[in-house]
Amino acid sequence: MIRFDDVSYRYPGGKDVLSNVGFSIRQGEMVYVTGPSGAGKTTLLRLIAALCRASRGQIVVMGQNLSALKPRRIPLYRQHIGLVFQNFNLLYDRSVFDNVALPLVVRGYAYADIGRRTRAALDAVGLLGREKSLPLTLSGGEQQRVGIARAIVTKPALILADEPTGNLDPEMALEVMRGFQRFNEAGVTVMIATHAIDLIEALPHRIIHLEHGEVTDKMPVAASRLGASHGAR
Ligand SMILES: Nc1ncnc2c1ncn2[C@@H]1O[C@H](COP(=O)(O)OP(=O)(O)OP(=O)(O)O)[C@@H](O)[C@H]1O
Numbered sequence: 001m002i003r004f005d006d007v008s009y010r011y012p013g014g015k016d017v018l019s020n021v022g023f024s025i026r027q028g029e030m031v032y033v034t035g036p037s038g039a040g041k042t043t044l045l046r047l048i049a050a051l052c053r054a055s056r057g058q059i060v061v062m063g064q065n066l067s068a069l070k071p072r073r074i075p076l077y078r079q080h081i082g083l084v085f086q087n088f089n090l091l092y093d094r095s096v097f098d099n100v101a102l103p104l105v106v107r108g109y110a111y112a113d114i115g116r117r118t119r120a121a122l123d124a125v126g127l128l129g130r131e132k133s134l135p136l137t138l139s140g141g142e143q144q145r146v147g148i149a150r151a152i153v154t155k156p157a158l159i160l161a162d163e164p165t166g167n168l169d170p171e172m173a174l175e176v177m178r179g180f181q182r183f184n185e186a187g188v189t190v191m192i193a194t195h196a197i198d199l200i201e202a203l204p205h206r207i208i209h210l211e212h213g214e215v216t217d218k219m220p221v222a223a224s225r226l227g228a229s230h231g232a233r
Pocket residue numbers: 011012014017035036037038039040041042043044
């Protein structure tokens with residue numbers, strides 16, 4: 001589904017923020033990208049979403065070599081990807097329904113299809129009853145679930161989520177992570193950049209851990225376990 005071969009990336013005028021990164025992800029996998037602030041997690045997801053282009057190396061996603069992807073083909077490529085952001089990126093003067101329906105409207109779906117698909121996406125995140133609400137009348141966890149419904153409404157093969165629980169309390173964060181798990185169980189490949197090591201320890205996971213822009217075997221340790229080992233001493 002995703003293959004990185006010796007990929008490096010530098011922002012214009014800067015130094016490498018990703019260096020010689022290599023990994024592959026099979027269709028249907030659920031992968032967390034971890035690492036300290038500035039390690040390159042967001043950059044990695046941006047490369048997969050074709051929001052930027054590798055400076056060196058090769059990235060192949062869903063059979064598409066991204067270095068060879070023509071700019072005019074990028075919107076079509078992105079139709080297969082659902083993007084979820086930390087700050088929800090909702091339109092606050094539009095209803096929950098309108099927010100979720102937006103990708104379908106942009107893509108010119110028929111009116112009846114828009115209603116059916118939007119309600120199915122809202123149902124999948126447990127928000128069917130809130131379609132007429134404005135986002136600000138929802139809790140943080142519910143707003144993030146609106147963002148997730150919008151990301152899945154086009155039935156993407158791949159979901160990329162950048163720190164999706166960063167603005168949520170632990171209970172809501174777990175609920176959101178479990179939602180991603182359910183989509184993964186339905187066959188969607190999911191990749192989530194997160195600091196929330198404690199949270200993902202409780203969930204089935206594969207981790208790609210970054211340090212200073214490099215993939216490393218050195219795994220993060222949950223704060224809860226650090227506490228336990230201090231207690232044992
Ligand atoms: N637009 C930009 N121009 C120049 N440098 C950038 C830009 N965006 C990010 N960087 C740098 O690239 C490095 C990796 O940033 P990135 O946002 O990918 O890290 P991250 O692991 O997602 O961090 P965080 O957990 O804080 O979100 C950082 O050193 C950052 O300062």
